[in-house]
Amino acid sequence: MLxxxxxxxxxxxxxEGGIAIIRISGDKSFEILEKIFKRQNPNSDLGFSKLNYGFIKDGKKMIDEVMVARLKAPKTYTCEDIVEINCHGGVVVSQKILELVLKNGARHAEKGEFTKRAFMNGRIDLSQAEAVMDIIHGKTEKSVSLSLDQLRGDLRDKVNSFKKALLDITAHVNVVLDYPEEGIDDPLPKDLRDNLENVYEEANRLIESYDKGKKIKEGIKTVIVGKPNVGKSTLLNSLLREERAIVTHVAGTTRDVIEEVINIKGIPLVLVDTAGIRQTDDIVENIGVTKSKEFIEKADLVLLVLDASKELEKEDREVIEKIKENGKKAIVLLNKIDLAKKIDLKEFDLENVVEISAKDNIGIEDMEEKIYSYIISEKVEDSSEKLVITNIRHKTALEKTKEAIKNIFETIDAGLPMDLISVDLKEALDSLSEITGEISSEDILDHVFGNFCVGK
Incomplete structure (x- = not known):
């Protein structure tokens, strides 16, 4: 034990809830439980990996009626002895039991410390530990599925296959360097070179999968823009199926951004309702307009809302030009088609135009299909066939691996000393080890586990 x-x-x-769970991990877990848990039948055996009925008591004072499980190391989440106390849900009773546990020999866990112990004790690697947090924060079934693949060890297995290929090459290079009398002239035989090229190509594919994985995990940033009073907030409410944004006939009601997440066929869309873009002397509204323009630049997808019951105005043209200027993918929504149509878009070459009435929920399904078509065009929806990475730390490590392999090829092709190959092989292996946590600085570990909740 560490x-x-x-x-x-x-x-x-x-x-408040039906139950709350207090988790204890470490050598004194069972000892602490014996001090505070009184089973209904004093002669019964608590055993392991089963629930036991009884009471938590502080001396003679009963705290709560509970169910308790004892889990024996090493076959536990942390590879240590674990106790889980299932008490009635509620802040007061669960906190009281935790305080009693701490008083009897435990200390309060730090953020992510249970999972950190699982990592440090060798039950999971660092990529699997990160997958635990991704599952907790998963916004859709697809994002959770990717995290489960990682938790299962798919990324670890892929990294280990890379490392095996690189270690085979390292062994060959070491023989060439250490035993020159053997007369091995070929710095890298064809089979080893093929293996190295395969690692390079597979690492590159994983790097390229990051953008797709990031969108599945974090969502497609989708900004709703348009001039004031075209129905942006009504559209947001319609998509969310709730009254999230304030809607009035007064232009400029929305002065700050409103952000919500919706699910389009398993892919999260991070919807941002922005302030209407127009010239204004109102200081607060002007800040909102500036933010709106910034969000257009950051967005993956823009929903441009135009008022179909009015002719195009200066503000409409400015928004359209801003979208074109940033080269953004846009879906144009002609809102208020329940009124007489006056808008004419002939002067602009606009694709993906959908007629809607956000107020009457007309055309909303057609709009959602257009959004999904965008998702398909970005190849975000297909994540089942191959491994996809979602973590920037993994991408950075793979990029360093790829660069080191590229240097190896250049060294061989240039006929440079094989000592240089050894340096780059070590760089590639160290970079891969960063993914699984075999080589990790304390700062990296603190960052990873610092994002966990306390009880995980």
């Missing part, structure tokens, strides 16, 4: 202390925390969300 730790000689025992940690505890509430592993369920704060607030």
């Amino acid at each position: 730790w000689d202390d025992t940690i505890a925390a509430i592993s369920t969300p704060k607030g």
Whole structure:
């Protein structure tokens, strides 16, 4: 074991609920439980990996009626002895039990410390630890599916296959360098070169999968833009199926950005309702207009809302030009088609035009199909066939691996000393080891586990 202390925390969300779970991990877990848990039948055997009924008591004072499980190391989440106390949900009772556990020999767990112990004790690697957090924060079934693949060890297995190929090459290079009398002239035989090229190509494919994986994990940033009073906030409410944004006939009601997430066939869309873009002397509204323009630049997809019941105005043209200027993919929504249509778009070469009435929910399904067509064109929806990475840390490590392999090829082709190949091979292997955590600085570990909740 790497730790000689025992940690505890509430592993369920704060607030009222059916149950709350207090988790204890470490050598003193069972000892602490014996001090505070009184089973209904004093002669019964608590056993392992089963629920036991009884009461948590502070001396003679009963705290709560509970179900308790004892889990024996090493076959536990942390590879340590674990106790899980299932008490009635609620802030007061769960906190009282946690305080009692701490008083009897445990210390409060740090953020992510249970999962960090699982990593440090060798049950999971660092990429799998990151997958745990991604599952917790998963916004859709597809994003959770990607995280489950990673938790299962798919990325670890791929990295290990890369490392095996590189280690085979390293062994060959070492023989050439250490035993020159053997007269091995070929710095890299064809089979080893083919293996190295395969690692390069596979690493590159994983790097290229990052943009798709990031969108599945974090969502497609979709900004709703247009001049004031064209129905942007009504559209947001229609998509969310709730009254999220304030809607009035007064232009400029939305002065700040409103961000929400919706699910389009398994892909999260991060919807941003922005302030109407127009010239204004209102200081607060002007800040909102500036933010709107900035969001257009950052967006993956723009929903441009135009008022179909009016002719194009200066503000409409400015928004269209801003979108074209930034080269953004846009879906044009002609809103208010429940009124007489007056808009004419002939002067602009606009694709993906959908007629809607956000107020009456007309054309909303057609708009969602257009958005999904964009998702298909970006190849975001197909994530089942091959491994996809979603973490910038993994992408950066793979890029360093790819660069090191590229240097190896250049060294061989230029006929340079093989010592240089050894340096680049070590760089590639170290970069791959960063993904799984075999080589990790304390700063990296603190960053990864610092994003966890306390009880995980």
